[in-house]
Amino acid sequence: MHLLIKGGRVIDPAYGVDECLDICIENGIIKQLGRDLDIPGAQILDASGLTAAPGLVDMHVHLREPGFEAKETVSTGCAAAAKGGVTTLVAMPNTRPAADGPDIIRLVREKAAPTGVNVLPAGAVTAGQKGQALTDFTALKAAGVPALTDDGVPIQNLALLRQALLQARALGLPLLDHCEDRDMVQNYAVNEGTVSEQLGLPGRPAIAEELQIMRDVMLAEETGAHVHICHISTGKGVDIVRQAKARGVHVTCETCPQYFTLTQDEVLSQGTMARVNPPLRTQVDVEAIRTGLIDGTIDAIVTDHAPHTAEEKAKPLPDAPSGMVGLETSLALALTGLYHSGLLPLGRVISLMSASPAALLRLDKGTLGTGRDADIVLFDPDAEWVVDKNQFVSKGRNTPFHGRTVRGKVKYTISQGNIIYQEG
Numbered sequence: 001m002h003l004l005i006k007g008g009r010v011i012d013p014a015y016g017v018d019e020c021l022d023i024c025i026e027n028g029i030i031k032q033l034g035r036d037l038d039i040p041g042a043q044i045l046d047a048s049g050l051t052a053a054p055g056l057v058d059m060h061v062h063l064r065e066p067g068f069e070a071k072e073t074v075s076t077g078c079a080a081a082a083k084g085g086v087t088t089l090v091a092m093p094n095t096r097p098a099a100d101g102p103d104i105i106r107l108v109r110e111k112a113a114p115t116g117v118n119v120l121p122a123g124a125v126t127a128g129q130k131g132q133a134l135t136d137f138t139a140l141k142a143a144g145v146p147a148l149t150d151d152g153v154p155i156q157n158l159a160l161l162r163q164a165l166l167q168a169r170a171l172g173l174p175l176l177d178h179c180e181d182r183d184m185v186q187n188y189a190v191n192e193g194t195v196s197e198q199l200g201l202p203g204r205p206a207i208a209e210e211l212q213i214m215r216d217v218m219l220a221e222e223t224g225a226h227v228h229i230c231h232i233s234t235g236k237g238v239d240i241v242r243q244a245k246a247r248g249v250h251v252t253c254e255t256c257p258q259y260f261t262l263t264q265d266e267v268l269s270q271g272t273m274a275r276v277n278p279p280l281r282t283q284v285d286v287e288a289i290r291t292g293l294i295d296g297t298i299d300a301i302v303t304d305h306a307p308h309t310a311e312e313k314a315k316p317l318p319d320a321p322s323g324m325v326g327l328e329t330s331l332a333l334a335l336t337g338l339y340h341s342g343l344l345p346l347g348r349v350i351s352l353m354s355a356s357p358a359a360l361l362r363l364d365k366g367t368l369g370t371g372r373d374a375d376i377v378l379f380d381p382d383a384e385w386v387v388d389k390n391q392f393v394s395k396g397r398n399t400p401f402h403g404r405t406v407r408g409k410v411k412y413t414i415s416q417g418n419i420i421y422q423e424g
C-alpha cells in the first residue's frame, strides 16, 4: 500500500531539505522523496500550498492517566496531539500511581497504541516522586523510557540527585529537571514582581529557577551526566545554560510558547488560566527566551500540556492548580511568535519542534529521511485562525490563548503512514 503526498513544500531540517517534493510512503515507511513521482495505484494526498515536515516531537506532556482521568486520558491527550501535528510525545510521570516502574510505563504505552501517537512515558527518578528513594533505572530503561524526571516535584536532596545522575549517565538516559527551588516557591501562584505585589500575593522568584539551573549545570559538569532543563522561563537561566554549553557541559533545555509570548501581566486579565509553573515572567525574560531560541541555547519547543478541569481552574488564584493546555496551539503559536514575526526561518521552528528534541532524546524520529517512520505533519503556515478552547479535543480548556488570532494550521497528521488527523 502506497501513499503519495504530492506538491508540498518539504522541510526536513535533519537533512537540510527545503524544496517542493513528493513523498512516497510504503507500509508506514518513507520510501522516496522526489520530483513528480508517479506510483501506479498509490493513494494520492494533494499537499499543494502546504508544508510537509517531520511529525512534531513534544518532549513534555501531561497525559494524566492513570489517576486523573477527569483532566485528560491517554486517548483524549493523544487526539489533541494528533490535531496539533504531534506524532511523538514524552508523557510526564506525575500520574497516580506515578510512572515509577515498568508496569505503569507499559500501561500507558498500551493505552496509547490504538491512537497512533508514539507515546514514550518518562520514568520517575524517585519512588512515587517522593524524592526519597531512587527507582530502578535499569528496569525503566528496559521498559522503553527515553528519560528520567520527577517533573513538578523537583528533587531537593542533592546527594540523591547526584546518585541519580551517576546512574542515569551509566545508562545513557537524560534527566529532565523542573527547576524551581521548592522552599522558595511553595505553592505560590505568580511570578514575584509587580503583579504579585499588585495582587498582594507571595510570588515565585526567578532566582528560585536560576539557582536550581546553576545547581544542575554544576552537577552535570561534575558527573558527566546529561541534564535537560525543563520549560526554561528566565533570562538569567538562559545565560547560565549558554555559558555551560560553551564550556562543554552536557546540558540542554526546552521552553514553551507561553514563555516567548506572554508576560506576568496576563495573570491580571486571565487569572488562573495564566497560572503556570514556572510562572510567566517579564518582558525582559520573554526577549531573552527569544534570543536563546535564535542563538541555539534553547534546544526544543515543548508544550508542558497540563490539562485541568474547569472546576479546578475556577478556584481562586492562590488555590487553583498550575498549568495550561498546549498541544492544539503549539505549532501555531510558534509560527506566529517566531516565524511570522521574522525571528526565525521556518526550518528552524520545525527543527526546534521535531529534529532537535528527537536528537537530544536519541530517538529515531524527527526526520523525513528515506527508510524512517512516515511521521509527517502537513500544515498551512499562513492560514489565520482564532483559538477557540471550545473546539479543543483535549479535555482541558485551560488556555490563556482563547480568542487569540494565530497563523499556521495543521491540515493532516500522519503517523507511521496512517492519517491520524485530518482537518474538518
Ligand SMILES: [Zn+2]
Binding pocket: 151, 152, 178, 230, 231, 277, 278, 304
Ligand atoms: Zn514542570
